[in-house]
Amino acid sequence: MKKLLVLLGIGILLFYISPVFFKMIGIETLGLMVIALLVLYPLYSLVAGFIVPKWRLVFPLCIGLLFIPAIYLFYNESAWVYPIRYTMIAYLGAGLSYINRVGDN
Template sequence: MKKLKDMLPFLLVTLFSFYLLPLFIKDTGSAMLTLLIIIPVICFVCSMIYGFKKPFSLFYSVTVAILFIPSIFIFYNSSAWIYIVVYGAIALIGSGIGAYISKNRK
């Protein structure tokens, strides 16, 4: 439970990007910009900061991936299922890089 509590601020920022940014999608171009650039950057930065502050956790990446699933039914179509894996992988890489930087900094 403490692990989830430590993740909460980072997960909330990621959650807001998953559920608030799609509200601004107007056409295919803005959808691609949001799905391929804006959300991944937010996900990566949050994950890197989490990895820098906390020890590396696979649970964080899986949680990020799971948080995206309901947004597929709300905002997207079935072609967005691949983004579950993409955002989970981005979170994994970001938290790994953050943990690596933190470890080598000390």
């Protein structure tokens, strides 16, 4: 349970603090936000889905739901595709974790 809360906390930091940080330092250029949306957040989703095997079915949904308020705060309506992508990527990580654990036995 502690691992789950830590990973959700990291997700909150990534999804909410990084856009605020970009705006505070004046780097709200499209480039950094796109890199975060296309590289950083999916990488977090994959790794987090891989790490939390006990919550394999619920945690990926939490990642997608966690990003939805960020759409209204920092992005526009075109960002609605990202929670779906992050959820699917987290399920991919959970599936890889399951395959890895089954292969060890």
